[in-house]
Amino acid sequence: MFSSIADLPNETLLIIFSYLGSHCFLNTSQVCKRWRQLTRIGHVLASHIKSHILEPGREDGFLDLLANEHSDYNIYNFYQYLLRQKSIGLEFFLKYHIDGSEWLRRHPHFECSTHSNDGKTYVVMYRDPRTLPFPVRTIRVYQFKLERLRLAYSFVLATSTDRRATKVVLSRDCQSLAIAYQIGYVEVYKLSALDDEPQIKSHFPTPDPPELTCVFAKQYPSSIHSLAISCKAEMLVLGSQRLGGLLAIDLKTGTELDLPHYRLDLEVALEAQDRALLLRGWHETIVIRSLAVDDDDEGDRESVWEYFHALIMIHESCYVPLEKAVAVQGGQYFVGIRTVDGTGGQGAGGRHQLKLVYDQADGDFRWPNKEIETDDNDDEELGNDDSVGKVLVDLPNSNPNMYRFIISESTSKMLVAWQHSVRLISLNDEWMKALTKHGITDPPATDKTFENCRQKIIEKELEQSQAPCLSRKFPFNLWTQHIEDIWFIEEDAVVVEYSDNICVFKISNQPERAKCMMFNNIGEVVDA
Structure with a gap:
């Protein structure tokens, strides 16, 4: 008989480890030296990655990139890459809750x-x-x-x-x-x-x-x-x-x-350090900004009024085939909602996707690796082409107002929230640089280093219709009530404003005891 789990043979331990989720598997590797060695065996890691990290039906082909490299070291490096990109080990924890039933939106004043x-x-x-x-x-x-x-x-x-x-x-x-x-x-x-x-x-x-x-x-x-x-x-x-x-x-x-326009539902927003004016509407966003690369310091720039006055007078603007678009990476990329297979937009129906499009500085927004031949008068066809852009995540078939997406101030992270789940997407510089040069330069086929494998992984992500290794889905429900607003306050902290309370969530691997607070009679926040 076995007196403790330490007496179990390696074969039995590996069977037990195969049932562990990504978070528990990561903790298991830190228990002792023996368990760490077992969890770093190449075929064990590969099986765990396929079963518990890569999402079924979307990412099964990624391990094929390492088919010719059976080194445990390369498999482990790929595992570390996934831990960073998919935020394995991190969870949403409530940091503090503020009861605003008497001082927020339900207050009569x-x-x-x-x-x-x-x-x-x-x-x-x-x-x-x-x-x-x-x-x-x-x-x-x-x-x-x-x-x-x-x-x-x-x-x-x-x-x-x-x-x-x-x-x-x-x-x-x-x-x-x-x-x-x-x-x-x-x-x-x-x-x-x-x-x-x-x-x-x-x-x-x-x-x-x-x-x-x-x-x-x-x-x-x-x-x-x-x-x-x-x-x-x-x-x-x-x-x-x-x-x-x-x-x-x-x-x-x-x-x-x-401002030249033809619609009544357009909402205005200043983004990209006040160098891009976005007119957001149903199915489209009009972007007024200079197509020339602006590398000057902010202190040396012309005033915001002079900048936009010159652009509006010469009608320098672009069309982005996205709804609720947000500028990313200084206005070179835009993220927004695209409705396919239905009317969508302001009504129900259709399939919704969160897409990223790239500005090629010629007025056309497209995916860099997609060669789309259009005439000068073919803008409508380009706007209706569902192949334009990079699909970050497929959204559920529901009212588009029932999900929210936000981007951190540094535009390195995006959070998409809908009922019963949250997805965290990484928009890091490494992926953006690979996106920009993808299709122009190919990595050397003879290089077998892990850096080349990682580049291949990124390029495979770009070729597919999804960006799987750059996001993670959390089975966490923020929609316990109707969300009035949601935003980042740090790279790993999110504020959710409901009608009568405010919640701050921390994305961390260390759970903490949540604090309860409330507003007093003069508006200060005190412990409840």
């Missing part, structure tokens, strides 16, 4: 909220209707930390309008705030630089509170559904539900410029 591009600044607006005809508004600015949410500033304004605020946006530098009110009224405020440390630590105000100065206010003919503001409050872009309702405004001079 709540108007709207927003967050900065890096996700670390969170702004909430409240309106007290009891002070009519000039209602008093409270703007609270929070700083997201991995440990907790802190109240940084609290502004009290006596605004000149009694209309309800419908939209608020922050600039990339967090020093400009644009607010849209009902029936077309817009205000722009300049904020002082937001410090990391909170300026309100008690019930008493700070001796030198930051200033909130109104620099622009104007009434427009129709309701505004979309806003974007550049750094240093140089340019404001707004979209309203009327023909010709897309405007770019120079906030220094008040000059207005119509």
